Amino acid sequence: MKVFDNKHIKNVAFVGTHRAGKTTLSETMLYEAGLINRRGTVEQQNTISDYHEFEHQRGASVFATPLHTEWRNYKINIIDTPGLDDFIGEIMSSIRVADTIVTVINAKHGADIGTEIIWNYVDKYHKPTLFVINKIDSEKANFEMSFNSLKELVGKNAVLVQYPIKLDGAQCIIDVLKMKCYKFGPEGGKPEKLPIPEDQLEYANMLHNELVEKAAENDEELMELYFDKGTLNEEELRKGIKLGMLNHDFFPVFCVSALKDMGTGRLMGFIDNVAPAAADLKPEQTIEGELIKPDLNGETSLFIFKNIYQPNLGQITFFKVMSGEVKANDKLYNTRTGESETLNQLYIMDGKQKHSVEKLTVGDIGATTKLKYTETNDTLAASPEAGTIKPIKFPQPRLVKAVFAENSSEEEKLSEALKRIHSQDLTVDLSYNNETHQTLVGTQGELHLSTLNWLLENIYDVKPRFEAPKISYRETIQRSATANYRHKKQSGGSGQFGQVHLKIEPYYEGMPEPEGFSLRGKEEVNLPWDGKLVFYNCIVGGVIDQRYLPSIMKGILEVMESGPLTKSYIRDVRVMVYDGKMHAVDSNDISFKIAGAHAFKDAFLNANPKLLEPIEQMELRAPEQMVGSVMTELQSRRAVIQGIETEAHYQILKCTIPSAELTDFSSQLRSITQGRGTYSTKFLGYNAVPTHVQKELVKQHELITT
Template sequence: MKAYDDKHVKNIVLLGAPKSGKTTLSETMLFEAGIISKRGTIEEKNTVSDYHEIELERGNSVYATLLHTEWKDYKINIIDTPGLEDFIGEVIAAIRVADTAVVLLNAQYGVEVGTEILWEYVDKYQKPTIFAVNQLDTELSSFNKAVEEAQQIFGNSVTIMQYPVNQGPGFNAIIDLLKMTMYRFPTDGGKPEKLPIPPEEKEKADKLHNELVEKAAENDDSLMEMYFDKGSLDEDELRAGIKKGMLQHHVFPVFCLSAKNNMGSGRLMGFIDNVAPAAIEVPAEHTANNSDIPIDPAGPAGLFVFKTLVEPHIGRLTYFKVISGEVKAGMELINLENNTTERISQLFIADGKNRNPIDRLQAGDIGCTLKLKNTRTNDTLADKRFPGPIAPLAFPSPKVRVAIEPQNKGDDEKLSEVLAEIHMEDPTLIIEFNRELKQVILHGQGELHLLVTKWRLENIYKMPVVFLPAKIPYRETIQKPAQASYRHKKQSGGAGQFGEVYMKIEPWYEGMPPYKEHPVRDSEEIVLSWGGKLVFNNCIVGGAIENRFLPAILKGVMEKMQEGPLTGSYVRDIRVSIYDGKMHPVDSNEISFKIAGMMAFREAFHQAAPQLLEPVFDLEASAPDVMMGDIMSELQSHRSIITGMDTLNGNQIIKARIPQAEIDKLFAALRNVTQGKAKIKSQFADYAPVPADMQKKLSESYKEVDAV
């Protein structure tokens, strides 16, 4: 296969809400370029892009898929992405390595919820952007509405490059404002006929052409001077101005499409070839320490891994973008993250599941390789002269969680291995082995994200699993002082066991006055790994308990604090003072005092007004003003406390505190009432008391389980 230089490689990412036509467009682009001889369809389950079993079953994209076309001596790498927020990790990685974002708008629905979420990342990375209004052949299509909504949301940089002459079921003609030509397509699509602009469209076309000229001229002082001198710009000058505007994120050209009927895709590809920036023209990449690394064909070899995929019967596939120099099959590169050496045994250009071997890839190109041993997503492989690892992709925090266990109890170790492999492919799926809760917890972007993970476990890895509610990491403490004693005595022939402990426990807080009821011989302040503190006072006088037994008493207290008396949760923020006790010259030993200390603490705890604490999170929900009532109602029905309100970019922001036990349910409820338009983020804040009725219920449930 032909290798293209850096000036003739264009990398685009197809973005849009579900059903906006991304996969259909990618199929049409491959067909137009002659890469495939027949277009597949989602209904027939034979597209190049959607080839994974789960995608065929669901009828929409789950993975970002790399494809390519060759068009008029240019290579266009295409990444077709999922439209659902649950798979946002795939989208973020694709946006990061693309040089131009092509955002599809469904002409029937305009700017949909998913599009706004995707735009955050396009804007974050300042990617040159093209908008394509698709499905102009449908009954309810409205090009004007789609463009107006885009301009309202994304700003006046949204600039009409084409508009439809006859949108709707009979759609077959487009006015192109760059070439000032009408394109009329044959019934079955494909190459259009070039015609003069009809008289009835001339006034509208001239007006929009002038707006395009002004937009192009705004981005370059020399073009602005030409525009003032001549009153217009020629086609080449327009292209130069539009490209500069795209690079500055100031011009977002709008194109017209019916991807299903193969109308408009050729003109779009022509624009990508002629105007959209190549990798060498876009802003430099950044290293992890924020220095610049330009796309440089003459620099030391270096590539950035943006995706890892494990294919059945093939193994691990590593997808990458060449940042600098030239990568050749057979060369060895250093992994700058772990300092291991990897051999690039084979190089491929990917078209879905099909991989075409190639000898070398230049800076700016995208490809894949097989069976790298120590390389993962976000790693940089490079020559030793390369300036440093590329700044990693930043993925959003998980939003929902669920506990998981294998159906077959003996498969715990195998499940751990499989989950580690899935996390390697999908860094937005976080695996937590929680020793406190005694659960393996999956953290994901949404319920669908978790369900697809379950499907993969059961269908790809043949690992039947069960989803369970994730437990809440409660904490226990006390609200008032209490005293208790416990005598441990055991006689069973020979040496027995004896230890008696008297203790007082109190709620601990920062800055509390010293203990004065009994003289404190020594005190130990222990910062607990699960939060809070234990202060342990030795107040023994007169040798009632020898000093060598005090560590055993502390150990007993600590063991009970790791499985609290109320619900089995960790105990925190308590001061324990050991002020008396008894021992036996023969039968006393460490185990006796450990048990006595544990049981005395248990009894005192139940008398000290025990309080169960729950983790609470600071939450921000952002949405349009009209949805605020519904959001407030949901927050209040999920035990939230509203802490403030703000406004940002035309949206209202509600700030609240919410118990962790309510977050998963709230996330699903807000998606429901806002049709996915609410953007939610949360962060652990503190522990707060659980309501009395909940505490009673949880305590009684623990007693039932503990009694079994």
């Protein structure tokens, strides 16, 4: 297979909302270039990119799929991405390694909410972008509406390069860069090139002048030429458009019918001749602060942007060559782990089809198999001391569930499957809660969760069960209380005896020492679950021997590990042991441990015990016209609004909210904001649970334990 340099490799990611036609467009481009003899369709489940069984079941892309085509001495690597932001991990990793983003818009709907959601990520990466308005031949197509909605989304930097018309009943595309009219037959394919019709000439000239003026703005030399000549030739136009795309302030707009193969060849020509290549982009930054330039003679450096598991092939690792070149059987080092990996074989992947190659050069995208220590976001380099390329920062999970194996004997099998899935999809968050003894899995939404469920059942052969996660509450007290407990046990021979008198009080940092006691010793225990136990020895007259004080504290700590209200951890209590009794023969450590535990529990229940709940600091982004509904929903979930800021057409709400209220919040927010609302949370601390909520939680716990 031919090897291309980084000036002749174009990496494009097809992004856009569900049903925009990305998969059909990529299939048509492969067909147009002669790499496939027959175009498949999503409906017939025979496209190159949507080859997974789950994608066939859903009738839509779920995984980002790398493909490639060759067109006029250029290699175009295409990554066909899903259209739903439940799979934002697949979209983000594709954007990360693409040189140009091709955003596909359905001409029947324009730049809709799904387009806006994905555009926010594209804009964040500041990648060169062009737009393709697809399905122009549809009866319900509205090109003008689609373009206007696009301008509302990205502003005046969206510039028409093409627009569709009908000529004698035939579908045509006017190209104002080349100033030609392309007329297509009923089945599309190669068009007839015609002069622009007279009735379109004035409008086409106006658009051409707008294109020239916008292109000239990106370079002083071009601006001078424009002032001198009043126009730019095609080569100068291409230069200006590329510079504008690299600056992320020029977004060319094309039109196609991917299904009928109308305009795809011209789009491929533009990608070849104008769209930025790997060599045009800025050097990659490493976490060490160094730069990795796209240099063929540089030290080999690969960035791993995707892993996927296939039953017949095992794990397939996808990478982009950031510097140098990689050859089959090369030995490289994982800069995160220091482990060496041998790339026994190199492939170019077209869906599930793999094409073996001997080497890949800087700027190219390829794949390999059977790597042992390498995961998504890793860097493979010629030296273990080489820089680590900055990783993709994936969003927090929006939906968290506790997961169990339906068959308890398969828990270990489930754990291994989840670890493998997480290594392939870093938006699947995996953790274990030591308090609730639950494995927690976080996803981007219900559809993402259903995909996880399908993978576990069909690929890893383990049936999972998902539940709402338990909340890690805390217990504490609100007032002081005293108690005493006598432990006495006689069963022949040496017995057990210990009596403890103690007082407990709520603890807070900086509080004065207790009054009315003779303080003989003090121990502060920083609890593993946060908070403190402050233990005072106030014994006088030797009524309890010093050696039994540690046992009393041990008994108290055991109770604090499982509080009497809901079996939650107890925190922030101070205890004064001030009296008691012992027996010369029957007293021992276990007696005072038991006596201390019972006395503490009795005092705790008399000290107005209070449940504390975890509180999250939330930052929520929502369209300004929907903020009222969002605030109503937040307040119904006991959130406290702290402030609102404005950002373009969005508002940023900052608030605190109990963790217990987030169980189904993601789905509700998506419904209220039509998918446009996003949020992030960060653990803040613990606050007291309202009395009515506490009563319900204690009642639920009593029902569970009885």
